[in-house]
Amino acid sequence: MANVPPTAGNTALLLVDLQNDNAHPEGAFASFGAADHAREQGLVPHVRQLLEWARGNSMPVIHNRIVFYPGGKYGGTNAPIFQMIGPESLKLGSWGADALEGLEALPDEPVLIRNRMSSFNGTGLDVLLRNAGVNTVVVAGVWTNMAVEHTVRDAADHGYRAVLATDATSSINADWHAAALSYALTNIAEFRTTAEITGAMLHA
Numbered sequence: 001m002a003n004v005p006p007t008a009g010n011t012a013l014l015l016v017d018l019q020n021d022n023a024h025p026e027g028a029f030a031s032f033g034a035a036d037h038a039r040e041q042g043l044v045p046h047v048r049q050l051l052e053w054a055r056g057n058s059m060p061v062i063h064n065r066i067v068f069y070p071g072g073k074y075g076g077t078n079a080p081i082f083q084m085i086g087p088e089s090l091k092l093g094s095w096g097a098d099a100l101e102g103l104e105a106l107p108d109e110p111v112l113i114r115n116r117m118s119s120f121n122g123t124g125l126d127v128l129l130r131n132a133g134v135n136t137v138v139v140a141g142v143w144t145n146m147a148v149e150h151t152v153r154d155a156a157d158h159g160y161r162a163v164l165a166t167d168a169t170s171s172i173n174a175d176w177h178a179a180a181l182s183y184a185l186t187n188i189a190e191f192r193t194t195a196e197i198t199g200a201m202l203h204a
Contacts, residue, residue: 062112
């Protein structure tokens with residue numbers, strides 16, 4: 001299957017956590033290096049290219065956002081990553097939790113919110129994909145070795161063919177990004193650049 005290009009009729013574009021706090025120079029995690037690596041990767045222009053491709057082929061586009069729910073300890077403290085989120089970063093309804101400029105959802109594109117790593121955890125993503133007849137997902141977003149990795153793993157476990165857009169993803173730095181691509185996901189997903197994805201996949 002890996003050598004067969006996915007078709008527009010069975011493929012969806014999943015965008016993971018492309019939010020201001022996660023990748024904007026003025027976002028909450030810019031000091032961690034997240035904005036710098038996003039710029040180095042050409043994250044925003046590459047995701048825009050994927051969006052144009054998917055929308056131009058009438059493919060499902062589903063946006064996923066991680067948020068901090070104010071008013072309670074809903075994020076949990078069971079893992080360090082959850083302790084990084086909130087109380088102001090990625091706060092529901094804030095600029096930080098909003099989509100990066102130019103990557104906003106269109107009115108007919110679902111926006112799923114959650115407070116776990118995987119886009120499948122706590123959302124109706126699997127149901128939406130199955131209802132749309134999808135068996136292949138192209139995944140882009142942040143951060144490569146965290147939410148993107150969790151999403152790709154869950155996609156595989158749910159029976160989907162996962163294609164990771166290697167230059168439309170970013171992390172805290174190049175080392176963390178490379179760790180996911182070089183080790184963690186090598187047996188889980190297919191790796192393709194944005195140009196390879198938009199140029200090789202068949203049109204409907």
